Amino acid sequence: MNEQTTTLDATQKLHFYQKGTFTVGNRLVSDERRAVQASTDRSNALTCGHRACQGCGEALGARYAMDAAMRATGGNVIAVNATGCLEVFTTPYPETSWQTPWLHSLFGNAAAVATGVAAAMRVKGRSEVRAIAQGGDGGTTDIGFGCLSGMFERNDDVLYICYDNEGYMNTGVQRSSATPPGARTATTPAMGPEPGNVFGTGKSVPKIAVAHGIPYVATATVADLHDLERKVMRAMGIHGARYLQIHVPCPLGWGSASHDTIRLARLAVECGLFPLFEAEHGVVTSSQKIRRRVPVDDYLKPQRRFAHLFSTEEGRERIGRLQGLADRNIAEYHLLEAEGDA
Amino acid sequence: MLKQIEGSRAMAEAIGLCRPEVICAYPITPQTHIVEGLGEMARTGEIKNCEFINVESEFAALSVAIGASAAGARAYTATASQGLLYMAEAVYNASGLGLPIVMTLGNRAIGAPINIWNDHSDAMAVCDSGWMQLFAETNQEAADLHIQAFRLAEELSMPVMVCVDGFILTHAVEQVDIPEQADVDAYLPSYEPVQVLDPKDPISIGAMVGPDAFTEVRYLQHYKQTLALRLIPEYAADFKSRFGRDSGGLLRSYRADDAELIVVAMGSVNGTIKDTIDEMRADGLSVGLVTLVSFRPFPTEALREKLVRARNVVVIEKSLAVGMGGPLANNVDLALRNVAGAPQVHSVIAGLGGRPITRTSLHRVLRRALVQPWEGSHFLDLNEEIVAKELHYVRKVRRSGPTAENLLRRLGQAADEAAVKTAV
Amino acid sequence: MFQVRFHGRGGQGVVTAAELLSVAAFLEQRHAQAFPSFGSERMGAPVVSFCRIDDKEIRLREPILEPDALIVQDPTLFKAIDVCQGLKSTGYLLVNSSRSLSELHLDAIANRLPAGHVLTVPASELALKHIGRPLSNAALLGAFARLSGIVQLKSVAAAIREAFGEKIAEANVAAATAAYDAVAAASAAA
Numbered sequence: 001m002n003e004q005t006t007t008l009d010a011t012q013k014l015h016f017y018q019k020g021t022f023t024v025g026n027r028l029v030s031d032e033r034r035a036v037q038a039s040t041d042r043s044n045a046l047t048c049g050h051r052a053c054q055g056c057g058e059a060l061g062a063r064y065a066m067d068a069a070m071r072a073t074g075g076n077v078i079a080v081n082a083t084g085c086l087e088v089f090t091t092p093y094p095e096t097s098w099q100t101p102w103l104h105s106l107f108g109n110a111a112a113v114a115t116g117v118a119a120a121m122r123v124k125g126r127s128e129v130r131a132i133a134q135g136g137d138g139g140t141t142d143i144g145f146g147c148l149s150g151m152f153e154r155n156d157d158v159l160y161i162c163y164d165n166e167g168y169m170n171t172g173v174q175r176s177s178a179t180p181p182g183a184r185t186a187t188t189p190a191m192g193p194e195p196g197n198v199f200g201t202g203k204s205v206p207k208i209a210v211a212h213g214i215p216y217v218a219t220a221t222v223a224d225l226h227d228l229e230r231k232v233m234r235a236m237g238i239h240g241a242r243y244l245q246i247h248v249p250c251p252l253g254w255g256s257a258s259h260d261t262i263r264l265a266r267l268a269v270e271c272g273l274f275p276l277f278e279a280e281h282g283v284v285t286s287s288q289k290i291r292r293r294v295p296v297d298d299y300l301k302p303q304r305r306f307a308h309l310f311s312t313e314e315g316r317e318r319i320g321r322l323q324g325l326a327d328r329n330i331a332e333y334h335l336l337e338a339e340g341d342a
Numbered sequence: 343m344l345k346q347i348e349g350s351r352a353m354a355e356a357i358g359l360c361r362p363e364v365i366c367a368y369p370i371t372p373q374t375h376i377v378e379g380l381g382e383m384a385r386t387g388e389i390k391n392c393e394f395i396n397v398e399s400e401f402a403a404l405s406v407a408i409g410a411s412a413a414g415a416r417a418y419t420a421t422a423s424q425g426l427l428y429m430a431e432a433v434y435n436a437s438g439l440g441l442p443i444v445m446t447l448g449n450r451a452i453g454a455p456i457n458i459w460n461d462h463s464d465a466m467a468v469c470d471s472g473w474m475q476l477f478a479e480t481n482q483e484a485a486d487l488h489i490q491a492f493r494l495a496e497e498l499s500m501p502v503m504v505c506v507d508g509f510i511l512t513h514a515v516e517q518v519d520i521p522e523q524a525d526v527d528a529y530l531p532s533y534e535p536v537q538v539l540d541p542k543d544p545i546s547i548g549a550m551v552g553p554d555a556f557t558e559v560r561y562l563q564h565y566k567q568t569l570a571l572r573l574i575p576e577y578a579a580d581f582k583s584r585f586g587r588d589s590g591g592l593l594r595s596y597r598a599d600d601a602e603l604i605v606v607a608m609g610s611v612n613g614t615i616k617d618t619i620d621e622m623r624a625d626g627l628s629v630g631l632v633t634l635v636s637f638r639p640f641p642t643e644a645l646r647e648k649l650v651r652a653r654n655v656v657v658i659e660k661s662l663a664v665g666m667g668g669p670l671a672n673n674v675d676l677a678l679r680n681v682a683g684a685p686q687v688h689s690v691i692a693g694l695g696g697r698p699i700t701r702t703s704l705h706r707v708l709r710r711a712l713v714q715p716w717e718g719s720h721f722l723d724l725n726e727e728i729v730a731k732e733l734h735y736v737r738k739v740r741r742s743g744p745t746a747e748n749l750l751r752r753l754g755q756a757a758d759e760a761a762v763k764t765a766v
Numbered sequence: 767m768f769q770v771r772f773h774g775r776g777g778q779g780v781v782t783a784a785e786l787l788s789v790a791a792f793l794e795q796r797h798a799q800a801f802p803s804f805g806s807e808r809m810g811a812p813v814v815s816f817c818r819i820d821d822k823e824i825r826l827r828e829p830i831l832e833p834d835a836l837i838v839q840d841p842t843l844f845k846a847i848d849v850c851q852g853l854k855s856t857g858y859l860l861v862n863s864s865r866s867l868s869e870l871h872l873d874a875i876a877n878r879l880p881a882g883h884v885l886t887v888p889a890s891e892l893a894l895k896h897i898g899r900p901l902s903n904a905a906l907l908g909a910f911a912r913l914s915g916i917v918q919l920k921s922v923a924a925a926i927r928e929a930f931g932e933k934i935a936e937a938n939v940a941a942a943t944a945a946y947d948a949v950a951a952a953s954a955a956a
Contacts (some may be wrong), residue, residue, distance in 0.1 A: 078539045078540075081548075091546055096546035099544060101541055101546075102544070102547065104546075104547070105432070106410050108431075113404045116395075116405065116407060118418075120410040120415035129540075147405060346788055458805075459804055459805075513800075513801055515789075515799070516797075516824070517798070611827060613825030613826060613827050614827045696804060698829050701826070
């Protein structure tokens, strides 16, 4: 190491804006200054050293999903990323945490860009290289929805992974069409006659994906990483349009403790609010049974975004409505062993 | 091979000769015939090894092209008008990512009021997006510019928009010499991307760039366009040496060397202007023309060189920057900025929303420029009667409301009155 | 420069007619420019198209305001619009109809133009006979070749053969030839 780099490493200049820190995971700098995590020989698709918050469900989900995809394809994966937390925390200039070739274009076009990547691979005679698009729920269920639906109906050879943390967390926790009813966000404050996100709004993109009749749709959770990996492996074994929505708790946006990420993800499944299922060609083929059913209260209580529901009589009533949504999911996807067997 | 052929078809054949690997198509008038032609050629195998993708929007069209180009494929799409605006975010993204995509723009007005006819508002709306913009005068040039555009784009890692007047060129049937495949192959080497998405050598593209480097990225983008100022004439010269005709370049002049009055214009209107100039020259009037092919990069020096000896310059353009005037005139002004004794620049806004630009009207406005040049923007063939009525109303009523419907009502009234008169 | 304006109704093929004429001229090593009246007219609406023919490059891009010839596919248009607007005093007028000029109330117009420059031809009937459908384009162009002499019949036939498959092309060529002969017979009689 020469003197200049020693100085650089020893004391970082103060910047009056957020920027990269030249510390880890950096493959844009010279070999000798790279961190070990930057090695392309490592199996991690997403090297540690990225800038996600403590307890970030999305970082965990993305790493496991992409690792599984790399294993399934012998590393022949090109990832396209919508704008959002995942994009920002993995690639603060001039660093990157990605071991795969990775492209960020815009917020709303990840599915279409991935279509282009897949087309290029076909035309170049390299169909073994597979395209994966990924985005948060905002980039998927809202602004990227047109491109997503187009990619689905053309049955382009793309696996789209939505990391669903139920809101626009990158921009400061605003409501998306994946935000659950009752949840407080910056744009659905816990005020007025109907505090929090309005009941009767939002949409289920997994269901809409199923309605496209694409070869494979699944939901997964960071609470069950084996199941998540299995679903990614399954998806990569199929050609055509595939959709995977992974439930990823966000400590910042949900107002939960960092150490509760996995617990909350599990409770979301166990109460029935986030059903785990798989579908092929328009038909739901399986769902993961709830082994220990819990009331929605157990899931809602550790999250400050739902705190206002617990302080008033009307709030209790709304919790009842959320329980109703969970019950409906349980019935629809046969989430209880007894019902499923019946 | 010389063919009597629709402009769109000629462009499709020329684009096909460029061996595009991914073509993204979304219909919008008046570019549709181009992608239809390409779709047919991809189906029949006339274009080999090509993915033709019917997307769900213009935003997706350019996004698919972005993905394909970043993954190393030669990518093409086409659009017009509202379609270009719908993809505007991706337009900036493609140039920012340095992707050599070629896109045809079938120039068309932008609504509201909705209008499918030709003008240059769409191109002007994204002229500062980092794309190069080349304007075709004829369908021969439109076809040829695409071949030059791919070479230019790939040399500089920078996208190119080939601007072609909607309907006037896209739907006109005239003779076009379609080059031979071998000649195009010799002129345009296959695409070798400098930076590409490949699992064998994984890189991250499109990461956030902060205040510490963004200015430099933009500076270099600007610098690259100035390199194009050298490459565009070079590629046009090489094209001429191989194909035997003048197509492209930064600009062309016509009877302008000794002209007192020089007209500056872009696109298909130049033909009508040339005919008008010939007639004016026959009357002993000293008029010439500079046809601008490259609007971005803007050939400031080359244009200055052509204009500096004239007394007056008349810029005829099919666009209006509302609240400012003619954007092309404004750019021409830039070429003469700080030049001692520079000619006076006069602006003509013409042909908006497809209004024909006729020789009769050109004679009127150019003859006026010789004797009584004006300040500000002159709107060619403006219906002053209907405008006066609306202006009277605007002055009378404090809040007169939106203009388009007011004007339509007036036109309707005028038609009614005329019908009543005829009946009487 | 010789400028032709075609009048028809949306769906009758004015655009194809102008294009075919331009191809015929092109095949005679001349420059030609055909273009439609740009718009979004639906089936049945009055539409126009244009064709310019010259021995040198055609640079002009304005619509044809003062045509040397008018070809009218549908005589009902005379009631709807000012078809003859701008027609030069030396111009030609060819109308698709089995009726006479007098029956169509076109005598006044015919009197303004040189003798033998105005003609009706039963193009739709000829098309029905030869093609089996009332597609008047080929017959009108065959008749126009004889009336104006601006292109030869064999060029019109060649243009038709370039545009259509063999069977349809030959039927259209037959219609064009029949119309050409009908005009020749009419002018011989006159």
